[in-house]
Amino acid sequence: MKQGLTWFNIGSLLVGFLFLYLPILLLIVYSFNESRLVTVWAGFSTKWYAEMLQNEGLLNAAWVTLKVAFTSSTFATVLGTMAGLIISRFGSFHGRTLFSGMIYAPLVMPEVITGLSLLLMFVAVALDRGFVTVTIAHVTFSMCYVAVVVQSRLAGFDRSIEEAAMDLGCPPGRTFFQITLPVIAPAVVAGWLLSFTLSLDDLVIASFTTGPGATTLPMKIYSQVRLGVTPEINAVCTVLVGLVASGVLAASLITRRQELKREAEERQAAAIG
Amino acid sequence: MAGTPSLPAREPLAAEHDPAARARRLKLSRAAVISVPYLWLLAFFLAPFLIVLKISLVEVRVAMPPYSELITFVEDGWIAFHGSLENYLWLWEDPLYINSYLSSLKIAAISTLLTLLVGYPIAYGMARAPRQWRFALLMLVILPFWTSFLIRVYAWIGILKKEGLLNLALTQLGLISEPLTILNTDTAVYIGIVYSYLPFMVLPLYANLEKMDLSLLEAAADLGCRPIKAFWVVTVPLSLTGIVAGCFLVFIPAVGEFVIPDLLGGSETLMIGKTLWTEFFNNRDWPVSSAVAVILLLVLIIPIVLFQRQQERSARAEA
Numbered sequence: 001m002k003q004g005l006t007w008f009n010i011g012s013l014l015v016g017f018l019f020l021y022l023p024i025l026l027l028i029v030y031s032f033n034e035s036r037l038v039t040v041w042a043g044f045s046t047k048w049y050a051e052m053l054q055n056e057g058l059l060n061a062a063w064v065t066l067k068v069a070f071t072s073s074t075f076a077t078v079l080g081t082m083a084g085l086i087i088s089r090f091g092s093f094h095g096r097t098l099f100s101g102m103i104y105a106p107l108v109m110p111e112v113i114t115g116l117s118l119l120l121m122f123v124a125v126a127l128d129r130g131f132v133t134v135t136i137a138h139v140t141f142s143m144c145y146v147a148v149v150v151q152s153r154l155a156g157f158d159r160s161i162e163e164a165a166m167d168l169g170c171p172p173g174r175t176f177f178q179i180t181l182p183v184i185a186p187a188v189v190a191g192w193l194l195s196f197t198l199s200l201d202d203l204v205i206a207s208f209t210t211g212p213g214a215t216t217l218p219m220k221i222y223s224q225v226r227l228g229v230t231p232e233i234n235a236v237c238t239v240l241v242g243l244v245a246s247g248v249l250a251a252s253l254i255t256r257r258q259e260l261k262r263e264a265e266e267r268q269a270a271a272i273g
Numbered sequence: 274m275a276g277t278p279s280l281p282a283r284e285p286l287a288a289e290h291d292p293a294a295r296a297r298r299l300k301l302s303r304a305a306v307i308s309v310p311y312l313w314l315l316a317f318f319l320a321p322f323l324i325v326l327k328i329s330l331v332e333v334r335v336a337m338p339p340y341s342e343l344i345t346f347v348e349d350g351w352i353a354f355h356g357s358l359e360n361y362l363w364l365w366e367d368p369l370y371i372n373s374y375l376s377s378l379k380i381a382a383i384s385t386l387l388t389l390l391v392g393y394p395i396a397y398g399m400a401r402a403p404r405q406w407r408f409a410l411l412m413l414v415i416l417p418f419w420t421s422f423l424i425r426v427y428a429w430i431g432i433l434k435k436e437g438l439l440n441l442a443l444t445q446l447g448l449i450s451e452p453l454t455i456l457n458t459d460t461a462v463y464i465g466i467v468y469s470y471l472p473f474m475v476l477p478l479y480a481n482l483e484k485m486d487l488s489l490l491e492a493a494a495d496l497g498c499r500p501i502k503a504f505w506v507v508t509v510p511l512s513l514t515g516i517v518a519g520c521f522l523v524f525i526p527a528v529g530e531f532v533i534p535d536l537l538g539g540s541e542t543l544m545i546g547k548t549l550w551t552e553f554f555n556n557r558d559w560p561v562s563s564a565v566a567v568i569l570l571l572v573l574i575i576p577i578v579l580f581q582r583q584q585e586r587s588a589r590a591e592a
Contacts, residue, residue, distance in 0.1 A: 012394030110529020117321035
């Protein structure tokens with residue numbers, strides 16, 4: 001039995017990645033199109049980017065979106081890390097089933113339900129809709145993603161080190177900050193990034209929970225997309241894709257390098273020991 | 274601490290000496306850690322559903338908030354209950370809603386199957402690739418997942434429309450003489466869902482296939498099993514947990530999908546997420562939208578509970 005790739009494997013990978021990337025690449029290419037028509041190539045131009053930078057409404061929406069994404073992902077990371085720790089380290093406690101249900105259900109819950117239910121609650125408690133309500137909504141669904149990422153990292157990490165620290169009298173809080181947190185740091189960073197992009201991306205939940213003055217970028221893009229494909233939108237999308245892609249690539253390369261370094265150190269330590 | 278006299282002497286806390294007090298304190302701090310995310314989720318995930326349930330029982334009203342009260346306090350400490358199942362009866366009577374639910378389930382089921390068919394070969398290819406490539410391949414699958422959902426759906430409009438890039442390419446290759454109508458049909462919705470949800474299918478499958486013990490395939494081959502048969506009797510059954518997880522991750526959110534049917538589907542593409550959106554934003558009927566949401570949740574509750582059980586089981590198995 002040979003391990004490695006057959007022609008079928010290579011073919012399916014190529015077709016699969018072409019399918020995943022071609023639409024985005026075409027979108028990027030046509031954002032540099034001189035012509036307003038999407039299918040007619042009329043030469044290279046950056047005029048749509050200039051136009052985009054003069055669109056006040058769009059820039060305001062981008063600013064609101066960044067603020068929401070930054071705030072919500074920070075809160076979501078703290079809450080989600082706690083939740084991940086509880087699921088994988090705290091054993092059983094009263095209401096554990098409900099807790100894990102509330103962690104896993106939002107991952108698959110249709111957005112229209114989450115959005116509608118949060119909105120109705122904000123109205124019921126007479127909370128004015130705007131920046132705060134969108135942020136609360138985003139924290140709620142992002143923290144579940146963080147919890148899952150952190151929990152799977154914790155599952156792959158030997159808990160005997162934590163137990164050793166606690167046996168030696170290290171209080172649980174200090175054990176967490178000195179031992180657990182450094183180990184799960186890549187997962188925490190990944191969780192923050194994931195929350196950030198989820199928040200940047202969300203149209204449905206934001207449409208339900210926002211109020212006047214807090215229109216987010218996806219809402220703005222959506223209202224223009226309904227009118228048809230335009231090069232300005234392509235330009236906005238290209239900027240967003242570029243930002244997110246470079247951020248994610250950088251972050252994953254950094255965590256990858258740290259991981260390789262840690263593995264090398266562990267091997268060295270084992271060789272010496 | 275007693276064995277290290279070089280350390281500055283520190284006044285030990287009483288609790289450190291008394292094991293019972295220490296255990297009590299530990300229990301208290303444990304409860305405190307649990308309560309923070311717990312209370313957050315109770316307040317912002319569970320409580321909102323109860324409010325949806327409540328509003329689905331009342332009537333629409335021209336006011337703010339645009340619904341009537343469920344419970345009012347009348348004199349002498351009595352409370353009056355004004356709930357009715359009228360909104361649910363309305364969902365039952367108007368064929369629009371039933372058709373939307375059925376059509377959503379059908380579209381989600383077909384798309385899930387298509388996503389599995391497209392995703393499995395990719396995950397399989399990744400899992401069998403040389404070890405040093407796997408990280409890069411994984412990144413390539415994850416990267417589109419990080420780029421905006423809305424943008425990825427939008428990108429398909431330019432490709433699928435009548436004077437779009439797909440028709441242009443097919444005409445120039447001489448494969449078709451008349452442009453195909455794909456945008457604003459159910460086909461476009463299938464393409465959109467498969468494209469957007471593909472990473473959700475590939476990732477659990479890859480995680481599963483990568484862990485597979487290849488010596489089992491060797492054993493099968495030694496016993497005279499042909500590779501294709503070995504795939505069906507060894508690889509597929511072993512990857513069943515990955516298949517199930519991927520299908521849940523695609524199917525459940527796809528049933529309630531709004532953006533894809535709205536942007537890529539046509540006027541006759543019925544999906545319940547779109548119906549709920551219209552009911553809420555265009556008709557401003559909050560009670561009926563709430564009833565739509567309650568029924569949608571009831572439809573999805575079984576797959577959601579199964580998904581949660583499976584996640585919980587695999588979390589415990591890993592730990």
